[in-house]
Amino acid sequence: MKLSALWVGAVALAAAGAMAAETPKTGGVLKFAVSAEPPNYDCHAQTSFAFIHPVRPHYNTLLKFDTAKYPAIKGDLAESWNVSKDGLTYTFKLRKGVKFHDGSTLSSEDVKATYERLRNPTRAVRSVRKASYADISAIETPDPLTVVFKLTKPNASMLTNFASPWDCVYNAAKLNQDPRYPERNITGTGPFTFAGHVAGSHWTGRKFEGYFEKGKPYLNGYVAIFISGAPMVNALAAGEVLVEFRGHSPADRDRIVKALGDKAVVQETPWVCSLVVTFNTRKKPFDDARVRRALSMAIDRWAGAQALSKVALVRHVGGILRPGYDLAASEKELVQYPGWSKDINASRAEARKLLQEAGVPNLSFTFTNRNIAMPYVPVGVFLIDQWRQIGVNVKHEQLETRLYLAAQQRDNPTFDSALDFNCDFMDEPNLQLQKYLSHDRAEINYAQQTDRVLDDLFDKQSGELDKKKRYAIIREFEKRALEQAYTVPTIWWHRIIVYHKPMKGWNITPSHYVGQDLADVWLDQ
Numbered sequence: 001m002k003l004s005a006l007w008v009g010a011v012a013l014a015a016a017g018a019m020a021a022e023t024p025k026t027g028g029v030l031k032f033a034v035s036a037e038p039p040n041y042d043c044h045a046q047t048s049f050a051f052i053h054p055v056r057p058h059y060n061t062l063l064k065f066d067t068a069k070y071p072a073i074k075g076d077l078a079e080s081w082n083v084s085k086d087g088l089t090y091t092f093k094l095r096k097g098v099k100f101h102d103g104s105t106l107s108s109e110d111v112k113a114t115y116e117r118l119r120n121p122t123r124a125v126r127s128v129r130k131a132s133y134a135d136i137s138a139i140e141t142p143d144p145l146t147v148v149f150k151l152t153k154p155n156a157s158m159l160t161n162f163a164s165p166w167d168c169v170y171n172a173a174k175l176n177q178d179p180r181y182p183e184r185n186i187t188g189t190g191p192f193t194f195a196g197h198v199a200g201s202h203w204t205g206r207k208f209e210g211y212f213e214k215g216k217p218y219l220n221g222y223v224a225i226f227i228s229g230a231p232m233v234n235a236l237a238a239g240e241v242l243v244e245f246r247g248h249s250p251a252d253r254d255r256i257v258k259a260l261g262d263k264a265v266v267q268e269t270p271w272v273c274s275l276v277v278t279f280n281t282r283k284k285p286f287d288d289a290r291v292r293r294a295l296s297m298a299i300d301r302w303a304g305a306q307a308l309s310k311v312a313l314v315r316h317v318g319g320i321l322r323p324g325y326d327l328a329a330s331e332k333e334l335v336q337y338p339g340w341s342k343d344i345n346a347s348r349a350e351a352r353k354l355l356q357e358a359g360v361p362n363l364s365f366t367f368t369n370r371n372i373a374m375p376y377v378p379v380g381v382f383l384i385d386q387w388r389q390i391g392v393n394v395k396h397e398q399l400e401t402r403l404y405l406a407a408q409q410r411d412n413p414t415f416d417s418a419l420d421f422n423c424d425f426m427d428e429p430n431l432q433l434q435k436y437l438s439h440d441r442a443e444i445n446y447a448q449q450t451d452r453v454l455d456d457l458f459d460k461q462s463g464e465l466d467k468k469k470r471y472a473i474i475r476e477f478e479k480r481a482l483e484q485a486y487t488v489p490t491i492w493w494h495r496i497i498v499y500h501k502p503m504k505g506w507n508i509t510p511s512h513y514v515g516q517d518l519a520d521v522w523l524d525q
Helices: 002-021 049-058 108-119 172-177 229-238 250-263 289-297 301-308 344-357 376-388 401-407 452-462 467-484
Strands: 029-034 063-065 073-075 078-083 089-094 136-143 146-151 192-198 202-207 221-226 264-279 314-316 364-370 393-399 417-423 487-500
Touching: 029 049, 029 229, 049 192, 049 202, 049 221, 073 078, 089 108, 108 136, 108 146, 108 172, 192 221, 229 250, 250 264, 250 487, 264 289, 264 376, 289 344, 289 467, 301 314, 301 376, 301 487, 364 376, 364 401, 376 393, 376 417, 376 487, 393 401, 417 487, 452 467
Parallel strands: 029 221, 364 393, 364 417
Antiparallel strands: 063 073, 078 089, 089 146, 136 146, 192 202, 202 221, 264 417, 264 487, 314 487
């Protein structure tokens, strides 16, 4: 795994070197596929690639990832920054003369309003990353180009949090008029202006002539075409679109490469993304840990990974953190968790016993899934088959993205169990562990549980700067989380991107959320 990651990094650096030798050309419109559609336009409320890919090019963030040197970060709206020795003060100097698409000038007040909205949203606003900024006690703006964040305690991931692709910087004046303005309107500072959204069809962006990076973007614009499954693969093979930025199955990769020949470019990497099974703990019998644990123990993740990797974009067995990441559990530690043993017969025998003890030996329920072919449908079918092995009868409910997300809404969850995703922009426990926090602390906790033991362990690891000590605390957290089984990982993804050779200036990363502002992308045609 680590060798694979290093190999991908070497390829990325080689590609960056090759790009450096070429002079980017200006002009052209990039057409790319997106296999789902954003439910609204608010960065702060979203978690899906279906949002990032069409919408992110309209915005900037304070910092961003240098995709050629991932996970290194660099300035975006921030020209420079400083962190105090005690780790409690972060000071950013903003670029001068940055304009919003409406012509107004960016200032520190816009950054402050954005992060106040992220960390302390009003009742009408949804911020799914509120927990990421809980340690911020104050945001100061001593002058129009300086913003200062004060923390209550050190936070091991705070600097990289400021590079989150979800933290689109909004116009403070627009937010003052209407805190929900970004849900249906776009006024960013990004390389492309919003030119239209035709529901069920496409999204269009046009080059922002007033962009602060001289000479960028290189493209005249882009069109994100909403298309999925076989039609999307056909469109890519035929050149109707040049790329799909999320990822392909091995079979689709091979089919596209066969059609394109030497016109195809393929990049692969392990993926900071896993599908997880979430149980609605507000519904019986899923309020019983024995039932949840039994359903997790019925899953043969090891055999499933081997079989599914041939047909879907999943490949790696891991716990809450990506396998191969230095803070993730080793395989020796992993097999000790309920549901990760390699003795599936013994695990399933224990699972049947647990269901009997809980009084539901003939359990039936509805499993809510997303109707996206890769990898939701095959993984969903696999899980249902696994549960049938212990006598559980499951109805497979497959919904389009908007209804799928609505079914898991924290205010009125209607599902029994659902196939959710735990994906983020980088390997970082403060991100991946958030889904397991109590429901009053985490917007992305769809299981609805309250577990103050997990909350305390999360806070301890978050502020622990000693790596060995942090690792030990994370193992305590993971052990409890997987024993309680509110939300359980299935199989981790593997990212495969195939694109047409004329597209230049894009680097693959382990996250399908990173590097999607398209400012550096150009067409050699």
